[in-house]
Each structure stands twice: as C-alpha cells, then as structure tokens.
Amino acid sequence: MAHLGRAEALRLLGTVSLGRILFTQQALPAIRPVNHLLDGDDIIVRLHDGATLASVVAPTETDGVVVAYEADVIDPDTHLGWSVVVTGYARRVTDDEEMASLASRLRPWVATPVMNAALRIRPDLVTGLRLTV
C-alpha cells in the first residue's frame, strides 16, 4: 500500500465521475453516492435529492460545513487500485451564472430536467492510497 501525493490524488479523482460524500445526519455518520467534477482543485458535487443536500449544508449555512469526499477504483477480484479522500469545507453553489456553467458539465445521477443544487468542496486535506501487490 502506497500513499499518494496531493497532486496525484486529485488527478486520479478527476479520472472518474462517481464518488461518495460523507457528512453527519442527525448526529450519525452518513454517506451518499454522487457524481462530481473538478473545477480547478475544487470538487463540485450534485446531490440527487434536496433533502440530502439540506442535511449536508443547511440553506442558512453560509460558512460551509466540513465534509469528506471519497472516490476509488478497486478491482473486486484482485483488490488492487486506489482510494482518494478529500476533506474540506463544502458550500452551496448559489450564483446563478456559476450554476449554469457547472450544470452544463456535471451529469446528474438521475435524469432530471434542471440542475438546482450543487456543492463546492475546497480540498483542505487530500489523502490517497494506492493498493499494490
């Protein structure tokens, strides 16, 4: 098992579109699969329902909340691959123009006509593991 540097970890994260956002819901650890894209070093995620989004970052929360975001590619047979975890502040994307620009690049999980909510995660802490033989 080898530790990855920040740049390599973010690069790998950008090679996939699926990941999982970790947050706290009613004082319990929670996780949801979502899709993401990288915007510079930031991770943009769309949550597939408004209730979950509201659990992660309340509409009244402007300073953001700390979340973790994980993505991995691991071979189910050999158990080889990589896992990257990003920890940082997540904020709602509220600017209409920014949202429109992101919506054109971010594929929703479930087909819906309008992209109405997204989060921007600033990667304060990036850790990555490569599972090797």
Added chain:
Amino acid sequence: MAHLGRAEALRLLGTVSLGRILFTQQALPAIRPVNHLLDGDDIIVRLHDGATLASVVAPTETDGVVVAYEADVIDPDTHLGWSVVVTGYARRVTDDEEMASLASRLRPWVATPVMNAALRIRPDLVTGLRLTV
C-alpha cells in the same frame, strides 16, 4: 430512485466483498475501503492497518462506537445500481476462536500472513437505494 427494505439491502451487501467504513478521526469524517462478510446480520470487516483500526475503535473501548458502512454497485456509465448504508455499533473481535473462524472466511485486502484484527458491526439502521431509470 427506490428505497430498499432492510432484508433486501442486507442481501445485496452480502453479494459483494468490498465496502467502505466511515468513522471519525481527529474530529474529521474519515472513510477507508475494506472488505467484509456477513455473519448472520452482522457485518465483519477487516481493516488493512492497525492505525486505522485504532482510530475507529480504541483498544480500551469495550462498548463499541457508532460507525457507518457503505457498499454499492453502480455502473459508471449508466449510473444505475444500488447503494446500501448500515449504521450501528462496531466492536473489536477479541475472542481468539471467533477470530480464527472469521479469518478463514474473510479475505484480506493486502496479503498478510495473519489476520490480527477485525470489527463486528451490528446493523441498527439499514438503508438502501436502488438507482433505476
């Protein structure tokens, strides 16, 4: 998107051997890929390093700590599939005989001669989603 019942969610969890354990590390959300097996309704996981295990459940912790465990199978192209999340108390497996029995069934992530530590998670809360067209 359809919600799954507890029995169906646990059944799906048992069809795969990879998942991710969620815990709190230095007050931050953390996640690690692990492999698992079902022992009755309990989820047995082996962590791939002792430091992570100690972060999840301190050796002095006998009552267990609340963790979440997630597994999913999602098609990267169609985004169809399922995700199951189990929340419950995790305790270290300390009985030698129990450990030996589990070790024979639980494949380690990284090849190591001896299985030295495992966690048993009792699924208090089981939620599952099926992502459909």
